[in-house]
Amino acid sequence: MKATIYDVAREAGVSIAAVSQVMNGKGKISEERRAEILKTMERLNYQPSVIASALTGKKTYTLGLVVPDISNPFFAEIARAVEDQGHEMGYSLIICSTDNKDERVERYLTLLQQKSVDGMIIGTGMDNKDMLKPIMDRAIPVVMIAREMQDLALHTVVVDDFVGGRMSASHLIALGHKRMAILAEHSKVTSSRERVKGFLHTLGEAGITLSDTSVRNCSYTVENGKREALSLLEQPAAVRPTALFCCNDMLAIGALQAAKQLKLRVPEDVSVIGFDNTILASVTDPPLTTIAQPIEPMGKQVVDLLLMELKKRSQDKQRVVMRPELIVRQSTGAPATQG
Amino acid sequence: MKATIYDVAREAGVSIAAVSQVMNGKGKISEERRAEILKTMERLNYQPSVIASALTGKKTYTLGLVVPDISNPFFAEIARAVEDQGHEMGYSLIICSTDNKDERVERYLTLLQQKSVDGMIIGTGMDNKDMLKPIMDRAIPVVMIAREMQDLALHTVVVDDFVGGRMSASHLIALGHKRMAILAEHSKVTSSRERVKGFLHTLGEAGITLSDTSVRNCSYTVENGKREALSLLEQPAAVRPTALFCCNDMLAIGALQAAKQLKLRVPEDVSVIGFDNTILASVTDPPLTTIAQPIEPMGKQVVDLLLMELKKRSQDKQRVVMRPELIVRQSTGAPATQG
DNA sequence: TTGAAAGCGCTACCAC
DNA sequence: GTGGTAGCGCTTTCAA
Numbered sequence: 103m104k105a106t107i108y109d110v111a112r113e114a115g116v117s118i119a120a121v122s123q124v125m126n127g128k129g130k131i132s133e134e135r136r137a138e139i140l141k142t143m144e145r146l147n148y149q150p151s152v153i154a155s156a157l158t159g160k161k162t163y164t165l166g167l168v169v170p171d172i173s174n175p176f177f178a179e180i181a182r183a184v185e186d187q188g189h190e191m192g193y194s195l196i197i198c199s200t201d202n203k204d205e206r207v208e209r210y211l212t213l214l215q216q217k218s219v220d221g222m223i224i225g226t227g228m229d230n231k232d233m234l235k236p237i238m239d240r241a242i243p244v245v246m247i248a249r250e251m252q253d254l255a256l257h258t259v260v261v262d263d264f265v266g267g268r269m270s271a272s273h274l275i276a277l278g279h280k281r282m283a284i285l286a287e288h289s290k291v292t293s294s295r296e297r298v299k300g301f302l303h304t305l306g307e308a309g310i311t312l313s314d315t316s317v318r319n320c321s322y323t324v325e326n327g328k329r330e331a332l333s334l335l336e337q338p339a340a341v342r343p344t345a346l347f348c349c350n351d352m353l354a355i356g357a358l359q360a361a362k363q364l365k366l367r368v369p370e371d372v373s374v375i376g377f378d379n380t381i382l383a384s385v386t387d388p389p390l391t392t393i394a395q396p397i398e399p400m401g402k403q404v405v406d407l408l409l410m411e412l413k414k415r416s417q418d419k420q421r422v423v424m425r426p427e428l429i430v431r432q433s434t435g436a437p438a439t440q441g
Numbered sequence: 442m443k444a445t446i447y448d449v450a451r452e453a454g455v456s457i458a459a460v461s462q463v464m465n466g467k468g469k470i471s472e473e474r475r476a477e478i479l480k481t482m483e484r485l486n487y488q489p490s491v492i493a494s495a496l497t498g499k500k501t502y503t504l505g506l507v508v509p510d511i512s513n514p515f516f517a518e519i520a521r522a523v524e525d526q527g528h529e530m531g532y533s534l535i536i537c538s539t540d541n542k543d544e545r546v547e548r549y550l551t552l553l554q555q556k557s558v559d560g561m562i563i564g565t566g567m568d569n570k571d572m573l574k575p576i577m578d579r580a581i582p583v584v585m586i587a588r589e590m591q592d593l594a595l596h597t598v599v600v601d602d603f604v605g606g607r608m609s610a611s612h613l614i615a616l617g618h619k620r621m622a623i624l625a626e627h628s629k630v631t632s633s634r635e636r637v638k639g640f641l642h643t644l645g646e647a648g649i650t651l652s653d654t655s656v657r658n659c660s661y662t663v664e665n666g667k668r669e670a671l672s673l674l675e676q677p678a679a680v681r682p683t684a685l686f687c688c689n690d691m692l693a694i695g696a697l698q699a700a701k702q703l704k705l706r707v708p709e710d711v712s713v714i715g716f717d718n719t720i721l722a723s724v725t726d727p728p729l730t731t732i733a734q735p736i737e738p739m740g741k742q743v744v745d746l747l748l749m750e751l752k753k754r755s756q757d758k759q760r761v762v763m764r765p766e767l768i769v770r771q772s773t774g775a776p777a778t779q780g
Numbered sequence: 781t782t783g784a785a786a787g788c789g790c791t792a793c794c795a796c
Numbered sequence: 797g798t799g800g801t802a803g804c805g806c807t808t809t810c811a812a
Binding site: 445446447457458460461462464465467468489490492493494495496497498499 | 788789790791792
Binding site: 104147149150151152153154156157162163164171172173174175178179181182185186194195196197198199212213214215216217218236240324355358381382385386387388389 | 443486488489490491492493495496501502503510511512513514517518520521524525533534535536537538551552553554555556557575579663694697720721724725726727728
């Protein structure tokens with residue numbers, strides 16, 4: 103059976119308080135006792151129970167990461183960055199894939215509370231923001247990554263989505279595109295909305311407007327992107343968009359697949375630009391031009407903010423905005439025919 | 442502050458035992474008291490503490506998943522499958538990325554024990570199997586996924602790696618290849634070893650042998666695969682392999698990149714076949730022929746085995762072997778010149 | 781310095 | 797049916 107603090111105390115001939123003290127480096131213990139206790143712990147292969155110590159008002163050293171889907175490379179990469187930075191500081195990570203469903207979000211949020219996580223990192227959207235209320239009421243630190251929660255005072259780490267959208271547009275415009283379309287995520291996803299907004303803004307500056315049907319809302323799956331792209335690209339060449347701005351790499355891949363299915367060449371017949379610069383972007387056919395998010399620094403940053411908040415609750419919340427970067431690969435080029 | 446069982450009891454005018462009872466559906470409680478208590482819990486927004494209940498000898502409803510790297514799509518997909526099946530049964534998942542480093546494995550294993558997880562799912566390799574001993578001594582259920590631990594009685598869910606290797610070889614041989622090479626993972630990875638073995642076995646049956654330098658050990662990164670593939674493909678056409686069997690999709694992507702860099706056409710100049718059939722395989726240039734692992738069923742299965750073990754320790758451990766499947770895409774074809 | 785003892789929130793046993 | 801109570805393993809006063 104597992105050795106407890108009692109076993110150690112008994113074996114070492116001291117009180118449990120003494121053992122607790124050497125573990126936490128608190129109180130005053132003579133060097134010899136200290137050494138003796140340490141030795142006994144070693145011998146018994148003693149592992150202090152985080153559970154018990156958490157119950158005593160301490161921390162669980164566990165964080166919750168709530169994202170739409172851990173199997174989505176973007177979030178998987180975020181998870182890794184968060185895990186590493188957390189691990190560095192002694193924290194473990196519970197992952198929660200919500201599929202962007204409020205009902206799953208709620209269930210996970212409740213679960214994380216019951217498990218007394220020390221803090222939560224939210225990277226998923228949710229329709230009903232009130233779900234976060236009870237958590238904040240209980241003073242459980244919450245930080246956002248790659249998503250924003252308007253009207254809620256929360257530390258937030260995001261990439262400048264608006265600028266990312268603008269970068270996309272500038273790139274496409276510089277290439278000579280005039281007829282474009284957008285594969286957006288669900289409209290409740292703020293980051294996607296901002297990207298679209300930035301894209302349209304720069305288009306507007308260049309005197310280009312898009313018809314309503316040129317902005318398609320998709321879920322965040324490849325299949326969905328493909329379906330919407332198909333309906334966009336099936337149009338006659340004269341009205342078909344010559345470039346597709348996709349709000350994430352998965353959608354861009356769907357677009358690539360749609361183009362292939364329709365025997366359209368990329369980028370000659372249609373340019374495709376993604377967002378996120380996940381590993382996927384570097385392996386597609388052709389390699390995807392995309393807007394990079396600095397995932398690792400974002401993950402580090404968000405954990406740092408969370409731990410800072412953990413140490414000392416603060417009224418003013420930071421909003422860290424990181425700069426996106428245009429990564430030009432081979433899925434974008436000048437349109438073959440004048441649009 | 443958070444409401445406790447005492448708050449509920451007081452507000453409802455009953456004992457904490459009564460509250461505990463209705464929560465766990467045990468004991469006997471009159472319908473009216475029951476309703477009253479439920480109502481009070483609701484009103485106070487009471488969330489029972491898993492921590493406290495765990496301390497009372499119950500479960501933590503938390504599982505640990507130990508894999509090399511959660512940002513690797515293969516493991517990310519496994520994680521999702523495991524998370525879903527676990528969530529279904531009320532369990533949360535702590536992820537642990539080890540980078541296949543024993544020191545990280547050990548640290549995580551210790552951590553998971555201290556956090557009193559109910560069970561662990563191991564999908565990472567480790568040099569020193571003794572690390573698992575203390576865990577098994579403590580009777581913490583452990584199951585393996587996509588990896589084997591020889592000499593250790595553990596439930597295991599794997600794909601038939603040997604057969605997968607054979608499938609690869611058969612496919613390549615049928616295409617007419619004679620000079621082939623292998624990008625293997627580190628030799629300590631049993632699954633990789635089996636794949637190589639199966640591949641070589643079938644080659645042998647066809648009277649084909651490989652030189653020692655034709656089997657390269659890599660880590661599991663794209664960069665590594667690329668480097669090894671480069672050194673393999675840089676050879677003069679007369680001796681250069683016409684096909685590369687890669688023990689996972691990441692390595693295969695590295696091979697694809699190496700070929701591209703050397704201006705070799707795939708599959709005309711060199712065929713590439715991967716393993717795992719992650720999302721990556723479907724988006725490469727050209728799309729990757731690969732051996733599919735049934736990831737989702739494997740994840741489900743492994744959780745089921747773990748929970749079964751949790752319910753009732755059993756002496757005989759199962760070894761579930763799932764059948765791999767050859768997915769032919771466009772990275773393999775007949776060699777352009779006779780080898 | 782050191783240790784006895786009071787909880788932390790909950791479960792389960794047992795007496796009423 | 798119902799509630800009192802003894803822990804679970806650990807932290808933290810507070811006396812000694």
